[in-house]
Amino acid sequence: MKLFVLICVILLPFRVAISDETKDGIEEYRELIADGNPAELWELTGEEIWRTPTGPNDVSLERCDLGEGPGVVEGVYVRLPRYFEDANKVMDLEQRLIHCRMTIQGFSWEQATAHPFGNSTQSSDIEALVAYIASQSRGRTIEVSLNHPDEKKAFELGRQFFYFRAGAHDFGCVTCHSGDGMRIRLQELPNFDDKRQAQRIYGTWPAYRVSQGEVRTMQHRLYDCLRQMRFPEAIYGTDLITAITMYLAKKAEGGTFDAPAMKR
C-alpha cells in the first residue's frame, strides 16, 4: 500500500507534463525507487527454496548443475541458455530448473511446471528461484556459447522467430523492437539491432514489476509479449521461448548483467 501511494504521488504530475518531461519524470521515478528493490525478498526466498529438501526424494536443489557444476549458482545466469549433455538439449534457466526438480527431487513434469507465474493469491517458487540464481550473476558479463550445433540451431530458430510476422495483426518481435525511439504508449521499446540497448534490457531481466507486484522472469516477459502480439499462448518451459532467449542473449553479449532489476 505504501508503495502504491508513493507511485501515485510520483506519477500523478505526469498527466499534465509533456512527453520529454514525462520521460525525465519516469527516469526520476526509477531512480527514486532504485534504492529499495522488493526483488530482494524474492532472492532471499529463492535461496531458501534452493537449499531446502523437498519433493518425493526429499532432497534440495544443491546438486543441480546449472552449467558450471553441481550446486554452482554464481555466474550461471549470464551463460544461459546453453547445451546440457545429460538432457541432450539447449535449456534456459527455467527449463533447467524443471529438469533438476524432476531428475533430482522426483517431481513429475506437471508438478515441476505448475504455477510458474505468481499472483496475489499464490506466489511462485520458480520466480523466487530465478531471482536468487540471477542475482548471483550481478556484475558479470553476458556471454552465451554457440559452439555446440544445438546452441547454434537454437539461436537460428530464435532469430527466425524474431522476424516472424503472423496472426490477425501481422505482428512479430520485429514490429516493435527494430527501430530507435519507439514507444508503445509511454513505454520505451528496446531496439535489439542496437547492441547497447539489447545489453541494457537483457541485462535487467528478471525484474520486479511494480505494476504486477511480482518478480517476472524472461519466460514471463516473452509469454506476455506473445500475448500482446496476438499470438497463441506459449506453453511454459517449451523450446520456443528458449530459442528466442538465446537470440536475445547473443544480441546482448558483452553487456554487464544487473538483475533482478525493477521495472514499471
Add this chain to the structure above:
Amino acid sequence: MKTLFPLGVGCSLLLLQSTVASELNDEFHQLLKSSLRSKGPVKVERVLRQDEVQELCSDPDQTISTDMATQVMKQQLEMIEYPEDGHFLGDWRQGEKIAQSGKGLRFNDKDDVPSGGNCYACHQITADELSYGTIGPSLLGYGKLRGYSDEVLRYTWGKIYNPQGYGLCSNMPRYGHQGILTQEQIKDVMGLLLDPDSPVNQ
C-alpha cells in the same frame, strides 16, 4: 513479357532460397506447434498459415525484390473493400473509444469481445491524450493538415483497411483486410481523423 521476365527471375530466386531454408523452416514450424497452444480467439493454425505479405515480411535478411514488392502491394490494394453506402465518416466519439481500446484477439480475450484499434499504442492522435506511442507518425491535426477531399477520405480508408497496399511490410495491422475492425468501426475511426468537429482537427 518485359514486365513478366524480372518477376519470373524473382520467383525462381525465391524458390531457390526457400529450398535452402526449408530444413530450418520445417524445424521452425515444429517448434511453433510444440510450444504454442490455441486459446480463446487465437488459434495455432492461424499463425502457422502465413499469407503472402506475412511470409515476405518475415525474411530476416529483407531480400524482397522491388518487382515482387510492387506486385504484392498492388494485389493488397485491389482487395480493399470501400463502404457500400459511400459514406466514409462515422461518429468520432466512438472512434476515440476504439482508438483507446487495446482489447480483442489476445488469447486472454473472450471470443466475442469487439476488438479495439489500439491506435494510441502507436500514434499521437488528440492533444489531450499524452500517453501515446511513437511507432507510427503523429495524426494530430490529420484532417486540418490534409483537407477533407474525397481523395483524402479514400486514401485514409484504404490505409486503415490495408496498409500493406501503401508500403510493404508496414508495421501497422490490416484492420479491414484481417477483420480486426468492422466497417462501422473503421468509419468511426475515420470520423476521429477526418470529422472537422473531431478534437483531432481543432
